[in-house]
Amino acid sequence: MALHLYGIVDAETSLPDDLVGRADAPVRTVADEGLAVLVSDVDEDRRVGRSDLLAHAHVLERLAETSTVLPIRFGMLMPDEDTVRVELLGPQGEHSAALLRAFAGHVQLTVTTRYDEDEALREVLRRDPELREAGAASDLAARMRVGEAVAAGLEELRVDDADRVLQRLAPHARAVAFNEVRDAYTVSSVALLVDRDLRSALDVAVADLRDELGPRIQVRYVGPQPPYAFLDSVETEASAWA
Numbered sequence: 001m002a003l004h005l006y007g008i009v010d011a012e013t014s015l016p017d018d019l020v021g022r023a024d025a026p027v028r029t030v031a032d033e034g035l036a037v038l039v040s041d042v043d044e045d046r047r048v049g050r051s052d053l054l055a056h057a058h059v060l061e062r063l064a065e066t067s068t069v070l071p072i073r074f075g076m077l078m079p080d081e082d083t084v085r086v087e088l089l090g091p092q093g094e095h096s097a098a099l100l101r102a103f104a105g106h107v108q109l110t111v112t113t114r115y116d117e118d119e120a121l122r123e124v125l126r127r128d129p130e131l132r133e134a135g136a137a138s139d140l141a142a143r144m145r146v147g148e149a150v151a152a153g154l155e156e157l158r159v160d161d162a163d164r165v166l167q168r169l170a171p172h173a174r175a176v177a178f179n180e181v182r183d184a185y186t187v188s189s190v191a192l193l194v195d196r197d198l199r200s201a202l203d204v205a206v207a208d209l210r211d212e213l214g215p216r217i218q219v220r221y222v223g224p225q226p227p228y229a230f231l232d233s234v235e236t237e238a239s240a241w242a
Contacts, residue, residue, distance in 0.1 A: 003039040004040050039081075071231075108228060109202060166188070
């Protein structure tokens with residue numbers, strides 16, 4: 001058996017009694033010098049599946065509902081509690097404590113917006129009616145030019161809609177980070193660092209955004225989460241974000 005590591009919290013953090021991790025093993029803490037690592041026992045030879053990834057995320061998100069937690073990348077195993085104290089909490093303790101202070105009272109919420117493909121294409125054609133007529137061309141070169149024009153129109157639409165999403169949500173966040181957009185029909189994926197006590201204002205803004213965007217854009221709202229997107233940008237000594 002080994003210990004699977006989930007994240008780092010203040011040593012005074014209380015865990016839910018029913019908190020379980022990989023393979024439904026109870027999650028506990030290994031504490032030292034005011035910090036604690038969330039761990040559970042795991043068979044080192046256990047085959048890793050999707051359920052393990054989901055369990056790791058669930059532990060972190062469950063803690064993020066009420067406490068500040070620094071996530072540890074999935075897959076970190078250590079043989080015993082002494083190794084956790086010596087190899088993790090010892091050398092990284094000061095930095096981890098500074099991060100916990102910097103993120104105290106804040107959570108990450110992620111808003112991903114994605115087009116309904118048919119609705120998006122209809123909007124592109126509405127903006128440029130000439131494309132609708134050109135789309136009937138039989139010439140291969142002409143059809144290719146139309147395809148390129150539609151792609152350009154879709155990108156222009158995406159930029160406009162991404163700006164609109166940001167304008168509606170950014171005022172409710174302490175900091176904003178952008179996740180990579182990997183396909184033409186994803187408008188944006190925005191991570192927002194929000195004061196936990198003020199989250200309700202963002203909830204309202206997201207609901208209003210759904211109503212405003214209508215059927216053309218689907219809105220996925222996830223959180224609370226640990227501050228995944230902000231760990232590399234925080235200035236720990238000043239407790240401020242770049």
